[in-house]
Amino acid sequence: MLKEYHTIKEVVGPLMLVEGVSGVTYNELVEIHQSNGEVRSGKVLEVDGDKAMVQLFEPSNGLRISDSTARFLGRGIELSVSMDMLGRVFDGMGKPKDGGPELIPEMRMDINGEPLNPAARNYPSEFIQTGISAIDGLNTLVRGQKLPVFSGSGLPHAQLATQIARQARVLGKGDRFAVVFGAIGITYEEADYFISDFRRTGAIERAVLFMNLANDPAIERIATPKMALTAAEYLAYEKGMHVLVILTDITNYCEALREVSAARKEVPGRRGYPGYLYTDLASMYERAGRVVGKEGSITQIPILTMPEDDKTHPIPDLTGYITEGQIILSRDLYRKNILPPVDVLPSLSRLKDKGIGEGKTREDHSGTMNQLFAAYARGKDAKELMTILGEAALSDDDKQFAKFADAFEQRYVNQGNNTNRTIEDTLNLGWELLSLLPRTELKRIKPELIEKYMPET
Numbered sequence: 096m097l098k099e100y101h102t103i104k105e106v107v108g109p110l111m112l113v114e115g116v117s118g119v120t121y122n123e124l125v126e127i128h129q130s131n132g133e134v135r136s137g138k139v140l141e142v143d144g145d146k147a148m149v150q151l152f153e154p155s156n157g158l159r160i161s162d163s164t165a166r167f168l169g170r171g172i173e174l175s176v177s178m179d180m181l182g183r184v185f186d187g188m189g190k191p192k193d194g195g196p197e198l199i200p201e202m203r204m205d206i207n208g209e210p211l212n213p214a215a216r217n218y219p220s221e222f223i224q225t226g227i228s229a230i231d232g233l234n235t236l237v238r239g240q241k242l243p244v245f246s247g248s249g250l251p252h253a254q255l256a257t258q259i260a261r262q263a264r265v266l267g268k269g270d271r272f273a274v275v276f277g278a279i280g281i282t283y284e285e286a287d288y289f290i291s292d293f294r295r296t297g298a299i300e301r302a303v304l305f306m307n308l309a310n311d312p313a314i315e316r317i318a319t320p321k322m323a324l325t326a327a328e329y330l331a332y333e334k335g336m337h338v339l340v341i342l343t344d345i346t347n348y349c350e351a352l353r354e355v356s357a358a359r360k361e362v363p364g365r366r367g368y369p370g371y372l373y374t375d376l377a378s379m380y381e382r383a384g385r386v387v388g389k390e391g392s393i394t395q396i397p398i399l400t401m402p403e404d405d406k407t408h409p410i411p412d413l414t415g416y417i418t419e420g421q422i423i424l425s426r427d428l429y430r431k432n433i434l435p436p437v438d439v440l441p442s443l444s445r446l447k448d449k450g451i452g453e454g455k456t457r458e459d460h461s462g463t464m465n466q467l468f469a470a471y472a473r474g475k476d477a478k479e480l481m482t483i484l485g486e487a488a489l490s491d492d493d494k495q496f497a498k499f500a501d502a503f504e505q506r507y508v509n510q511g512n513n514t515n516r517t518i519e520d521t522l523n524l525g526w527e528l529l530s531l532l533p534r535t536e537l538k539r540i541k542p543e544l545i546e547k548y549m550p551e552t
Contacts (some may be wrong), residue, residue, distance in 0.1 A: 098167055103127075103160040108358040109314060111137065111149040113165045119147045122171045122207065127151070130162040137314070138172060140359070150355065152188070152314045171207060174322055175200030176329040180303045181273060184290060187307030187319035204329060206321040208382055217385035219419075222450040223339070223394060226262030226515035227255075229437035229508050230444075232525055233464055234422060237450035238265055238337060239385040241395040243345075245411050246424045247404040253285055254512045255424070255435045256341050256398055261298040262515045265337045271390075273330050274302040275340045277323030280309050280316050280347025303330075309347075316351035324382045324393070331391030338391065340383070343398035345376075349410050365409045373413045380417045420444040433509040440472060456518050459548050462540035463525045467503070469539055470532060474500025492533065499531050526550055 102115045111127070119142055127135040127149075135158070141148040149165065174189045175198050184193035191197060219239035225231055236242055246252035260274045278289060286306050293299040303326050307319040320342050327338040342348075349368060356369035364370035383395040397418070401411050404426060415421055425438035451460040474496040481489055481497060489497065507524055510516065516524070526548050529537060537545060 097169065099128075100165045100167075103163055103165055106151075106155045106158055106160055109151050109155060109312065109355060110140070110358050111151060111155070111160075111165075113147045113149055115145050116142075116147045116167070117145065119167050124168040124170055124172060125149050126166045126168065127158070128164045128166060129159065139167070140355075148359070150314050152312055152318075154312060171205050172318060172321075173203040174206050174325045175203055176326060176333075177201040178334065180326055180330075182300050182302070184304040184306060185322070187279075187305060187311055187315040187322065189305070189322045192306065202329075202333075204325050206318060206325045207378075208321075208325060208328060211381075211384070211386065215387050217387050218449065219385060219392075219394075219446050220449045220455075221265060222455045222518070223263055223265055224518055225259050226517075227258065227435060227437070228510060228516050228521040228524065229435065229439050229442075230259075230422060231516070231518055232460075232507070232521040233439050233467060234420065234437075234442045234444040235447035235450050235456075236263075236394065236396075236444065237446045238394055239383065239392045240420075240444070240446050241380050241383040241397070241418045242420050242422060242444055243411075243414050243418050244396060244398040244422045244424065245406065245414075246398060246400050247426055248400050248402075250400075250424045250426065250429055250436065251434060251512075252343065252398050252400070252424060253288060256343050256396075257289060257292045257298075258435070258512050259396060260293070260302060260339070260341055261296050263339050266518075271335065272301065272337045272339070274298065275305075275323050275327040275330070275338055276302055277305045277307075277320050277340065277342045279307050279319050279342065279344055280311075280351065281307070281344065282309050313351040313354045316348055317355070320345075320348060320379055324379065327393050328382065331393045332386060332389050335390035338393050340393060340395045341398065342395070345397045345399035345414065346402070346410055349376075368409050372409060373416070376413055377417050380414070419446050428504065428508065431504070433504055434511050435508075437508055439468070439508065440475070457522055459526075459540070459544045460518075460522060462544055463522060463529065463548075465539040466529060466537055467507075467525055470496060470499055470529070470536070471503050474498075474503065492536065495532055499528065502531060503528055522548075523550075 104112045104114050123139040125137045135153045137149045137151040139147050140150045186192045219237040221238040223236045223238050264272050305319055305323045307316055327340045330336045331338045353368050383393045385392040402408050420443040423438045423442045425436050428436035477493040477497040
C-alpha cells in the first residue's frame, strides 16, 4: 500500500526533508503532489530513523510545502526496455524526445543494475575495430573493455565520439552490434550535432540515444549514465548483442554529484568533490564486461574533459585508476590541424595484447605496434633536439627518425573524421611508414615478418 505524508518540513535547493516516515528505503521513488494538481518526482537519498531526505528531479521553485504531500512508491527508478529502443532518442530520464510513440515495454529494469558475481566475468579478448588507426593499431579496444577518452575543453571529442559510434564493429559478428550513446549535461547545439550526425550516416538504426541537456536538473544528470547502461545491459545480456556504450561528458556528471553533495552539507573531498566520487564512478564503469555463458558484452568509452588539461584532476585521476587505460587528446596536435588529435605516447590500452595477433587481427600487429611506438618516441626526441641545437647537430639516423615522426603524425594519426580504415589498412600503412627507416633500426619486429610484409621500395 502506498503511503502519503503531509509532513514535509523543509526544502533546500534540490533536497527535501520528510518526517514521520516508516518502511521507506534508499533510492525509493517519491511523488510530490501539490494542491494545484502539479506532480513532481524525486528519490530517497538518505533515511535516518523516521526522517527521509528526498532528492527532487525537478527544480524546487514555487513548491509550497504547507499544502504538498509526499507519496512513496515502494520501488526505485526503472527503465522500460524493448528492442524498439533501437533507433530512438530519449531524454535523460528515459522518456522519448524524438516525437515517436511511447515504448511498449518488454520488461522494466532497475537503473542501478544488478550486482555481478566477479567469478562470472569473462576476460575481454576480442578485437573491436573503430576504424581509427591511432586506436586500432596502437591502443587497441577489446570487447568488454572500459577505455576512457581524456579530452580538454574545446577539443573535438564530440566528433571522435560520433566517429567511433558510426564505425565501430566486432569483426565477424555481423549485425549483432549496437551503440548506446549517453550525453550528459551537453548544450543544445551539441545534442543537435549528435542526433543529426547519427541520422545523416544511418548509424541511428543500431543506436539508442539518451540526451540530457545543460539546462536539465542536476539529478537527471546523475540518472542519465545509469539509464544508458541499463539499456545496454538489456541489449547485451537479454538479447545477446555486443554493445558499445559512449558516455560524454563524465565531468558534467561529477559536477552534478558535487552540487548535490554541497546541498547535503557533506564534508568535501579533493577540490570540493564528494569523498565517495571514486566509489560512484566505479559503480558506473564496472558495469562493462563479458559474462560467462552469455553471448553479449558491454564495452564502455566514457569521455571526459579535463579541467585546465590537468591529468591529476580528481576526475581523470580516479577514472584512470578504475578503467583499463586511456586515450588522450592533444591540444598541440589539434593546433597542427591533425584530426583526431590522439596523443599516442601517453595513451594506453591495458588489454590490447589480448585482442591482437594471429586469428584476431594479424600476426605482425604486436611487432609493428611496438616498433611504431619506439620510432615515434625517438623521432619526437630528435625533433626537440633539433629545436635546441639545429639540424646540423643530428646524426643521419636521427634525421630519418625526425622525418618519420612528422610523416607518422600527418599520415597515420591524421585521418579526418570521415575516414574508416580497416585493421589491414592500418597495419599496411604502419609498414609503409616503417619503410622510411633503415632496416637495421627495426629491432622490435621478427626478421621473417619484415621479409613478408615490408613493401618493396
